[in-house]
Amino acid sequence: MNQQQAALDLDVFERAFPDPEQILALGGSALRAAVDTGVVAFATMVGTSAQRVHSRLVRTARISKTTVPDDVDRQEMLRILRTWRLDPSTYRPPGALRRPQRPEGIGQLPAPRVIKPAHLHVDCGLCGDAVKAGDLMGRFRQPKDPSFTAMGWLCGHCLYARRETPRRRDIILRIYHHLFAGSATGFNAY
Structure with missing residues (x-):
């Protein structure tokens, strides 16, 4: 038994x-x-x-x-x-979190809704890079337009630096989103 x-x-x-x-x-x-x-x-x-x-x-x-x-x-x-x-x-209360320095001026993205260290390995919801356990990750606020879905957990680069120091993939993602956001087909929501 x-x-x-x-x-x-x-x-x-x-x-x-x-x-x-x-x-x-x-x-x-x-x-x-x-x-x-x-x-x-x-x-x-x-x-x-x-x-x-x-x-x-x-x-x-x-x-x-x-x-x-x-x-x-x-x-x-x-x-x-x-x-x-x-x-x-x-299993203990979460400690204080040091927030990274946000870029100034035109390269600044909106402040994230939440940032925290990753507990397990996850992939960035925007660029697809790996976020290792202990690395910084975060989420933006829900979009006001209900036709857009919220992004998942993003890496530190996508949260803070993708406009100030863009990588090639960041530029391609922006072109992709601008293309489909401006078209009448509405693919960007999906």
């Missing part, structure tokens, strides 16, 4: 803390349920309340009280839970 119980507990933990590839495949209500299951499983693992784990998770993901988390935010919450499960010593 102990082996069966241990196998059942292991199965619950595997569903509660999916692999990074499985995290990207989740969305909507399945993603919400995975976050809730992960919070309860981790709270059981460390012996604290699910409410306390959820509160610390929201602070670590740097989701403000006025922001409704979207799928990208919830995927990040699952990555944080996975990091905490693999190394329970990382």
Whole structure:
């Protein structure tokens, strides 16, 4: 009976803390349920309340009280839970974050909604570069036009320096977006 119980507990933990590839495949209500299951499983693992784990998770993901988390935010919450499960010593309140210097003048982009260190390896939502664990990543505010979807987590270069010190790929992305934003087909929203 102990082996069966241990196998059942292991199965619950595997569903509660999916692999990074499985995290990207989740969305909507399945993603919400995975976050809730992960919070309860981790709270059981460390012996604290699910409410306390959820509160610390929201602070670590740097989701403000006025922001409704979207799928990208919830995927990040699952990555944080996975990091905490693999190394329970990382389960602590988030520390203060040093913000990088923003460019001055015309090269300045809007201030990001949130910046934080990456917990696991992710890809930049704009340029596709790898953001390693511990590197700076962030998100811009939701677009006011509902036909545009919000970008995912961006690397530090795309957040701050892509206008002041553009790479070849940044210029191509700008041409692409200007082309499709100005056309009557509306491809840019997709």
